[in-house]
Amino acid sequence: MEELKYCYKYPHPSVTTDCVIFGFDGTKLRVLLIERGIEPFKGKWALPGGFLRMDEDAETGALRELKEETGLDAAYIKQFHTFTTPNRDPRERVITIAYYALVRLQEVTGGDDAARAEWYALDKVPALAFDHDQILRMASYELKRQIHFEPVGFELLPKQFTIKELQSLYESILDVTFDRRNFYKKMQHLELLKQVDRGESKPRQPFLFEFNAEKYAELKHKGFRLEF
Amino acid sequence: MEELKYCYKYPHPSVTTDCVIFGFDGTKLRVLLIERGIEPFKGKWALPGGFLRMDEDAETGALRELKEETGLDAAYIKQFHTFTTPNRDPRERVITIAYYALVRLQEVTGGDDAARAEWYALDKVPALAFDHDQILRMASYELKRQIHFEPVGFELLPKQFTIKELQSLYESILDVTFDRRNFYKKMQHLELLKQVDRGESKPRQPFLFEFNAEKYAELKHKGFRLEF
DNA sequence: TCAAAAGTGTTCGCTATACACCCATGG
DNA sequence: CCATGGGTGTATAGCGAACACTTTTGA
Numbered sequence: 001m002e003e004l005k006y007c008y009k010y011p012h013p014s015v016t017t018d019c020v021i022f023g024f025d026g027t028k029l030r031v032l033l034i035e036r037g038i039e040p041f042k043g044k045w046a047l048p049g050g051f052l053r054m055d056e057d058a059e060t061g062a063l064r065e066l067k068e069e070t071g072l073d074a075a076y077i078k079q080f081h082t083f084t085t086p087n088r089d090p091r092e093r094v095i096t097i098a099y100y101a102l103v104r105l106q107e108v109t110g111g112d113d114a115a116r117a118e119w120y121a122l123d124k125v126p127a128l129a130f131d132h133d134q135i136l137r138m139a140s141y142e143l144k145r146q147i148h149f150e151p152v153g154f155e156l157l158p159k160q161f162t163i164k165e166l167q168s169l170y171e172s173i174l175d176v177t178f179d180r181r182n183f184y185k186k187m188q189h190l191e192l193l194k195q196v197d198r199g200e201s202k203p204r205q206p207f208l209f210e211f212n213a214e215k216y217a218e219l220k221h222k223g224f225r226l227e228f
Numbered sequence: 229m230e231e232l233k234y235c236y237k238y239p240h241p242s243v244t245t246d247c248v249i250f251g252f253d254g255t256k257l258r259v260l261l262i263e264r265g266i267e268p269f270k271g272k273w274a275l276p277g278g279f280l281r282m283d284e285d286a287e288t289g290a291l292r293e294l295k296e297e298t299g300l301d302a303a304y305i306k307q308f309h310t311f312t313t314p315n316r317d318p319r320e321r322v323i324t325i326a327y328y329a330l331v332r333l334q335e336v337t338g339g340d341d342a343a344r345a346e347w348y349a350l351d352k353v354p355a356l357a358f359d360h361d362q363i364l365r366m367a368s369y370e371l372k373r374q375i376h377f378e379p380v381g382f383e384l385l386p387k388q389f390t391i392k393e394l395q396s397l398y399e400s401i402l403d404v405t406f407d408r409r410n411f412y413k414k415m416q417h418l419e420l421l422k423q424v425d426r427g428e429s430k431p432r433q434p435f436l437f438e439f440n441a442e443k444y445a446e447l448k449h450k451g452f453r454l455e456f
Numbered sequence: 457t458c459a460a461a462a463g464t465g466t467t468c469g470c471t472a473t474a475c476a477c478c479c480a481t482g483g
Numbered sequence: 484c485c486a487t488g489g490g491t492g493t494a495t496a497g498c499g500a501a502c503a504c505t506t507t508t509g510a
Contacts (some may be wrong), residue, residue: 007234
């Protein structure tokens, strides 16, 4: 029989963290899901996550779970909502603090792979375990909002990228299309990009750029809002 | 001796909700604080809040606590962050799901007043109990962001208001100043306001307006973004 | 040889901004 | 009578949206 050695005067819920991990494959947004190996929802796809430890804050916990389950280090992680519907977990009362994370897909190595993990295109995600559909929807929405205020998109791209890739990324996240030429001009004008000196190896390939973090910090300091 | 009758295999944190309640006095933003009657932080000011019940979701809990502690019904309430630093409460591990609420100051009646409550101007808030300073700061920041996407400001104004009041409100929230004449034109142009037919009693008083919720719903449906 | 992609220009219209002016009211 | 505040008007600059042209590359 299980030992129930942690006792309280009033009932306490369990607390977990779940993580919506976004990656960009060069054309569209993808999200990392793992297949559940145990009940409930065994065999269903779900967001990586797990129980919060008593000595860590939620962000530390989310990063730890991420590492444990997928081997990934996130370039960016942000808490966006806590889900508390009383019966969202059939076993007991569980509330989950949800994060979304942005990773560079190119740098993903594979991880320990205790569980089967897969990158799903955002529009091809199957029905998920628990209320994870809802969590994913809200994460996408919050990412869309966030990108209006901060250039978080660059966390999804390789260190060096073409303007075309950047445009595809923004189009995926915001679910719009831009005129290629206007997008080029806008980006040049913003001065947030540093053009990379391409070796003379391959002439007439598209320019490569890097995100200019210093310039961004400077602009932000002067009070500046990113518009899209 | 206390009875500790709720037992678990693993330790569970306590979960509370806290609420940052914003009101607008016609000139500046205010926030409702209550004076703590018990330790810890007895005598200090704090945000209203309390423990989450096992059968309610967090939003319901936040609304319940709000009603119990202040007698208020919020016109608008929004979850914005969950605070989880391990020692944020000296008694035991407590995580708190934080909301901000917008209420019409004019309609506040007073409440049961079990605790002493007071409306503090945002720039005159004293040092608060727990990590409530941090919670308040983040709430102000999130309100500022939210108002770029949704016209939540109207929840803080009386049903009918002058353009000048509306401008003061936006200036308080965003911490900027607008040219009076440009603000008038912008508002008229947005078509989100309905001019109220003033009785002939007081000629040459400023026009009164109401928020046009139907028009807003229509614009939003067509895909529309509020800019400030 | 021809389509596709990359880089650069031009035009037009809207809107944010910075101002000026008129009128009614109340001390 | 004049300061104050409310309502309306006007000019300009900058940016976004739409669209044209040129060159290079690779099938």
